[in-house]
Amino acid sequence: MLLAFTQLGFSSILALVILGIILGMVAYSIYFERKIAGWVQDRYGPNRVGLPTLVGDLLPEKYGKFHFWGLGQPIADGLKFFLKEDIIPSHVDKPLFLIAPCVSLIVALIGFVVIPWGGQVAIFGQVFNVQVANPDIGLLYILGVGSMGVYGVVLGGWASNNKYSVYGAVRATAQMLSYEIPMGVAIMCVVLTCGQVRLEEIMASQVAGWNVWNLFYHPVAFIILWITMFAETNRTPFDLAECEQELVGGFHTEYSAMKFAMFFLAEYAHMITGCAFLAVLFCGGWDPIPFVRIPLFRPEDTGIIAMLAKMAVLFGKVAFFMFMYMWVRWTVPRFRFDQLMRVAWKGLIPASLGVLAVAIAGLYLGLHRTLWFTLPGNVAVVLVSLWVMSRAKDPVSGREANLPPLTRSPELGVQA
Amino acid sequence: MTGGLVYLLYVLFAVGGIALYLAMPRTQGAHAKAGLVIGGGAVAGLLALCAQVYMAPHGSNIFYYIFAGVALLAAGRVVTHPNPTYSAVYFALVVLSVAVLLVMQRAEFLAVALVIIYAGAILVTYAFVIMLAQQSGGGSSADQRAREPMLAIIASFVVMGTIAGRVSDLRELPNSPVEVQATADVMDVPLADTPVKDAGNTLSVGRTMFNQYVVVVQLAGLLLLVAMVGAIAVSRKRIPADEHGPPPPPPGEIGRTVPPF
Structure with missing residues (x-):
């Protein structure tokens, strides 16, 4: 007798599959991170480690030694993490020191369950949601899990009993608390536009009618959410928690071998979930092209091939956003901490409240799903922000405020 | 809850109070282990009583007992652990367990709101303050002993017992x-x-x-x-430049100098 195939069974299989995909993506995003770093800095990046089973060596001699672009590097990295000595320094608070990486990893790996990966699929006449769980609170669940993510950093930093680590933890906390606010407000714009907190329904409202993604209703909210995603995942330019120049390694200074790898894994898994979240909220999830209906990608296409195609599109978007993460990381320098706080409290929060006001006005007037109302509203928010910012005369930092004004010295040839 | 069982409830609360008193952090003569054992017994008794009286709506659900027990024991550790950081972590455990109980009552929104607000924001702020206030290796033992444990425990357990004895009558609560x-x-x-x-x-x-x-x-x-x-x-609070220290040096040749801090 076959196993009764229910949504629960389907969800269990899907959870395992997606988890496998995410872990694989984590390994290869570390590879691509190093490759992209190489390209940005005009180097090759990792290109020595071939794939296992020595395929490169079996080729005829005249092709030379072929290394498959260093694709074996993630495997070598993983092996190295397993084989290195795992040091627990004697001065740490052992229970919390051991728990912290686990908390990080667990929290990063449970976020993906509410993401709708591919609409609906019909198998033997039964229709399943391609989503591990579809609770009534999908969006809030991701917010809640994301806000738990800082625990790993905080506990690890504190338990390390090391001033650099504690500084890293404290910075991560302050940063997370500050960037949760614009993040939540930007997400509220989507909730108001779609009238739903269930991710499945948010997806459905984006592929209904004219196929307008939320990105086109509220581009400013999208950009704000994107920026806060960088901060939430502690990525450059917001990676003050692990700022090498000042804090050695930040919260993970004392961690080695597999425990360090778990922090690493957690960071990348968190990024992947965040990218999927961003794609579903604003960029139409599994819908490949806005404003156009493509056969295979309609909500009513429930074949297995359609499901795989939809999942491929969503993962393509995830890959694109991951690439953006890396591109930004190797292009934009890190903020100073007061700049980081200023961006959040004086830049992102007022701007996101402005977009929220536009969304609320649209909802009140019944125009929340009309492009000619929300788009000019967003442009107006941008213009007002630019005008206010251009008139702001804040000192860059407290130290600079205390400096005397810049004087010009004629003998050096500086002209007034 | 019928007459006799209410007194059993009160007895369990009294035992729990004694256990908590024993487990309270002290600088000397601590009975933390004994307190924890008795407290665990009291929690188990309370859950067994719940199972006996309220078979519905979750009498058969093992997760209810697991998470209720975890929440109660972790709550005990919040007040009895000598290290405030651990107390914060146990508090996070309490919040998460209660969130699970709320999910089981089909109050998902409340559960997630609890996690976002308490575990995500308030508790992290606590941890922040604790980390800054109390670095390990400090000389004071003020954090390692309870102040007025007896009065606090009597007051809180009398209040809890009163509420529990009253609430145990209200069985017909809307739960969906x-x-x-x-x-x-x-x-x-x-x-x-x-x-x-x-x-x-x-x-x-x-x-x-x-x-x-x-x-x-x-x-x-x-x-x-x-x-x-x-x-x-x-x-x-605005701090004028003068109160900070000596006035900054006059600008150098190129423009201005920034002293290393």
């Missing part, structure tokens, strides 16, 4: 959004015309909050705003 919706209908609250059956948890909570309790919501928002303005007003 649909029933909450039904009560709202009876109270003649204007509701939109969508069928009640499809109303999700978030929708129901939102409707209740912004129809029945809209003034309360507004007042709470106002209160928070006032508190925020007050906090900013208290913390904001």
